[in-house]
Amino acid sequence: MSRGFVKEDDQEEAPFIPPRASLPAGVINYVTPEGLQQLLEERNKLELERTNLVAENDTERRRAMAVIDGKMNLLQERINSARVLHPSEQPDDEVRFGAEVRLKDLQKNILQKFKIVGIDEADVRKQKIAFVAPIARAVTGKKIGEVAEFKLGNEVRELEVLGINYE
Incomplete structure (x- = not known):
């Protein structure tokens, strides 16, 4: 049917549905x-x-x-x-999903603390970052005292794992 025969009231635009935080393909x-x-x-x-x-x-x-x-x-x-994934089932001595991690930026001598969580749980204000975030991926698998290299733009930062806690 030609658009000339459609009432204007019937020409609703589809509503905008805000997308959820993206989960990379295959993750x-x-x-x-x-x-x-x-x-x-x-x-x-x-x-x-x-x-x-x-x-x-x-x-x-x-x-x-x-x-x-x-x-x-x-x-x-x-x-x-x-x-x-239950944090209590993770290895106590290694950074994994659900860990609260304390880090030291060796170049800037800055301490950081965050918990590695799921995509929908991530909230920087609550010190929770998604497991797919570059910094989380950099420290995953590290143990206390080990240093992870984290690329931030053209800069490579060294982050020492100071503590690992699973609640």
Whole structure:
């Protein structure tokens, strides 16, 4: 049918569904037990939002439902692909997924601390970085006292592992 015979009200644009943090192709979606719990809580919040949705008209309601449903589909994919790794099952003397790591930048003499977590759990403000982040990959497999080389732009930094803790 020609667009000339379509009412303008029927020409809705598809709503924008914000993407989730990207998981590189072929990489397993590792999560901590807390990370899986966060995903399940997020799903519960979306279900509640969907149930309690209030809209001024049918068009607004349809758009809002489409956004919620889109978010729910992306979230459910992430939940379905999640593979829980328990930090307590990791080797105590080696940096692995779920470790809280204390590092020293040997060039700048700066101390850092962060926990290596899943993609959806990562939050720099809470000192949690994704296991696919370059710094996490650089220190994974290292033991206390070992030095990891971390490339940051044109600069190569040496990071000494000072401590490893699994909670």
